[in-house]
Amino acid sequence: MASTAQPLSIALIGNGPQRRWQANFAGALRREGHSVVHAREAPTAAARGVELLLELERLAYGARSRAFAQQDARDVAAAGKHDIIIDLRERPITDAGAVTLVPLFDGAPGEAALIAALLDQRAPEVAVARWCDELQVVARGLPALENHNILAHGLDQVLARTADLLRQCVNRIARGDEIGGKSTSILQHKSPSLLSFGAKGLAAKLSERLTRLAMHPEHWRIAFRQLADDAVIEREKWAETNWTRVPDDLQRYFADPFPFIENGRTYVFCEEYPYATRKGIISLFEIVDGRPTKPRPVLERAYHLSYPFVFRRGANIYMIPETSSAGRIELYRADPFPDRWTFERVLVDDVIASDATLVTWQGRDWLFASIAGDGASTWDALGLFHAAGLFDEWEPHPLNPVLIDAGTARPGGAMMVVQDGRLRRVAQDCRERYGGGIVLADVGELDADNYSQTVRTVLGSPAGSGALGVHTLNSAGEIEAIDLVGPLRRW
Numbered sequence: 350m351a352s353t354a355q356p357l358s359i360a361l362i363g364n365g366p367q368r369r370w371q372a373n374f375a376g377a378l379r380r381e382g383h384s385v386v387h388a389r390e391a392p393t394a395a396a397r398g399v400e401l402l403l404e405l406e407r408l409a410y411g412a413r414s415r416a417f418a419q420q421d422a423r424d425v426a427a428a429g430k431h432d433i434i435i436d437l438r439e440r441p442i443t444d445a446g447a448v449t450l451v452p453l454f455d456g457a458p459g460e461a462a463l464i465a466a467l468l469d470q471r472a473p474e475v476a477v478a479r480w481c482d483e484l485q486v487v488a489r490g491l492p493a494l495e496n497h498n499i500l501a502h503g504l505d506q507v508l509a510r511t512a513d514l515l516r517q518c519v520n521r522i523a524r525g526d527e528i529g530g531k532s533t534s535i536l537q538h539k540s541p542s543l544l545s546f547g548a549k550g551l552a553a554k555l556s557e558r559l560t561r562l563a564m565h566p567e568h569w570r571i572a573f574r575q576l577a578d579d580a581v582i583e584r585e586k587w588a589e590t591n592w593t594r595v596p597d598d599l600q601r602y603f604a605d606p607f608p609f610i611e612n613g614r615t616y617v618f619c620e621e622y623p624y625a626t627r628k629g630i631i632s633l634f635e636i637v638d639g640r641p642t643k644p645r646p647v648l649e650r651a652y653h654l655s656y657p658f659v660f661r662r663g664a665n666i667y668m669i670p671e672t673s674s675a676g677r678i679e680l681y682r683a684d685p686f687p688d689r690w691t692f693e694r695v696l697v698d699d700v701i702a703s704d705a706t707l708v709t710w711q712g713r714d715w716l717f718a719s720i721a722g723d724g725a726s727t728w729d730a731l732g733l734f735h736a737a738g739l740f741d742e743w744e745p746h747p748l749n750p751v752l753i754d755a756g757t758a759r760p761g762g763a764m765m766v767v768q769d770g771r772l773r774r775v776a777q778d779c780r781e782r783y784g785g786g787i788v789l790a791d792v793g794e795l796d797a798d799n800y801s802q803t804v805r806t807v808l809g810s811p812a813g814s815g816a817l818g819v820h821t822l823n824s825a826g827e828i829e830a831i832d833l834v835g836p837l838r839r840w
Contacts, residue, residue, distance in 0.1 A: 354523035354747075356382040358430070360447075363437035364460065365392030370416035371437070373723060374512040378519060386431075390438065399464055399500075402546070406501050414501035415724050416508040433522060435515060441480050448528075449480040450487075450518055452511050456533065467494075467503040468546045472755065475507065477514050478533060487530045488514045490753025493728035493779050500546065509725030510753045517748050524747070567783070568837035569604035571595040571619055572814075573636065573830040580824050582775060583767055585789055587811040592831070595634065595641045599837060600624055603632070603644060605656045605704075605821050606830035607763070609687075611666070615828055616687050618668070620655035621646065629655045631670055633687055636828060648681065648690045656704045656821075658763070662739055667693070669716075673703045673727065678716065680739070697734050697743050703727045706760040710772055710795055714739055717774065719759035720750055728779040729755040733800060744797075751800035756780045756807070757788050762822040767791075777820045778807055784820030784834055786810070 361375055367387060375385040406412045434449045436442065439459030441451045454462040454473040466473035472494035479485045492510040496502045521528055572592035579588045595603055601623040609616045614635060621632035621644060631648035634641050648654060648670065656671040666683040668690055678697040681690040696705075702718035709715070713735050720732035730750035736743040752758050762775035771791045778786035787808045793801035810816040816833035823830050 354381070354520065355525070356384070357432040357519065357523055359383055359385045359433045359435065359519065360388060360431045361385060361435050361437070362388045362390075364390050364439065366419040368416065368508075369418045369420050370508040370512055370723070372420045374515065377512075377516060381520075381523075383519070383523070399460075403501055406499060410499060412499050412501040414504045416505045417501070433519060436480060443480055443482075448522060450515060451478050451480045452476070452515060453478050453486075453533075454507075463504075463507060464500070467500055467507070470497040470546075472503070472507060475511050475514060475753070476533070477518050479528065479530070484533050485530045486533045487528045488518050490514055491729065491755050491780070492753065493726035493755035495726055495728065495783070505724030506726045506729075509721075509723045510730060510750075512723070513725075513730065513750050513753060517750075520747055567834050568599075569602040569622075569784075569832050569834050570597065571603045571606045571617070571830060571832050573606070573608070573617070573641075573828055575639070576824060576827045576829050580829060581787075581808070581822055582762075582765060582773060582789060582824070585806045587808060589812075592811065592814065593639065593641070594833075595644070604832040604834075605671075606832060607657050607659050607823050608636075608825035608828045608830050609659045609666075610826040611686060615826060617641070617828075617830055618647070618657040618659050618687075619644065619832075620657070622655075629653045631655075631657045631668070631690075645688075647688050650675075658706055660707060667739075669696070669705050669707060671703055671705065673701050673721075676701060678702050678705045678718065678734075694740070696736075696739075697745075700732070700745075701727065702732060704760040706762070706764060706774070708764045708772065708774075710792075713737060715795065716743070717760050717764070726755070727759070728777070728783060729753055729758050731758040731760075731800075733795075735797065746800065747798070748800065752802070757790055757802070757804055761787055761820050764792075773805070774802070775822050782818055784818040784832075787819055787822050787831075 378385050431447045434444050434447045436451045441458055443449055451458050453476040455466050472492050474491055476486045476489040479487050490510055492507045494503055572594045574590055574592050603619050603621055605620040607618045616635055618633050620629045622629045630646050631654050632644040633647045634644040652674040654670045658669040666686050668681045672679045677695050680693045680696050682693045684691045701721045705716050705718040716734040718732050719727050720730050721727040731752040732749045733746035733751055734743045756778050757776045759777040761777040764774045767773045773791050776788040778788050789805045790802045810819050814833055816835050818834045819831050821832045
């Protein structure tokens, strides 16, 4: 079981005004029993230019950064003895009497390094270093950047994951873990022109609006094939075969296919997303003699639904659809299967969790899901929840999010046990775009204290598909199903 955490004294030191993400981060630590004080020094020279660009974005796009907003807070001296010092300055200082943690952005400390990466229209790698004679990286993550042209959005998403990494390190220290890692050195960062970035952002926004009038830039379609002892999740590569695509009327897309076999019939549950309503529902089609029937709705709620994880437990068949917009993970029971689904219970409440994927491992039920909050992306953080059984109390993992990596965090299909008893998961590669590819990873540690995984392979779209990405992979019986994305011309 999870180790007992001890309350710690923590000093948070930064340049310039206190930011909202810092205040929220400190508040989260206090709720966990730690004491936190703030100390601030003079702002850096680049601060005025950043504030100007953020104001221009507010006027041009209505975009505001919640995480970077200034907070009214009195200065508190950080003098005295502390267990941990979190140093946010560009020139951190080692304190011999405390563990000093410093967030790095592409290997450099301070807000300027973060902003330099965002102005270069890319998400920086975020690391937490233990600042001492020999710098050691003790945690790292790769946040998703959903809009490369808006600085405010990038700040919110990256700083949310920075806070997650720092909190994870504090929790490890509080429970008595010896934290250490690979040695590192400080890198220099470049500072692109703020004016140039703003101009590029405006041009991209105008182009995007015009493109949306003529195209659906991300139209998803489902495809399936007959298996011949060549499942992708086991072979770790696409089969050299043709995929049968499920037709649609171009007024909606279909994605997130989950095949399920019952009474000798092959059903495929999926997300149906009508462009007119902009709200997903769960639909179903059958595969008869190798051809798909017309999809029909089977579950609709007042909020968006997708990713219908369907499974059998005892005599019943259940579904865990994505209900992130409702702020919880819900469970439904077929009554009767396959066209009627009854709400059964809330598994996990008060969480923004996407693509919840259930697996039973070493006598416990586990939910893998992409989790978000405080302006963070839903693409880049893996959260775990576990229970003794489906109808028992579900507990969050103490290190949530256990993984911050836009390339391997968000689930992309059901998990399975492969050769040698290894647990293999399907994830999405969202480094360049949402649903850019499929990742296959083997789970190493999975218990109430730790989690680790090893990436086996990253697969882009199947050869000859003409797709820009793929983000779901599932199989049942003799059927394997995926979804493919590409632009769809309206006129």
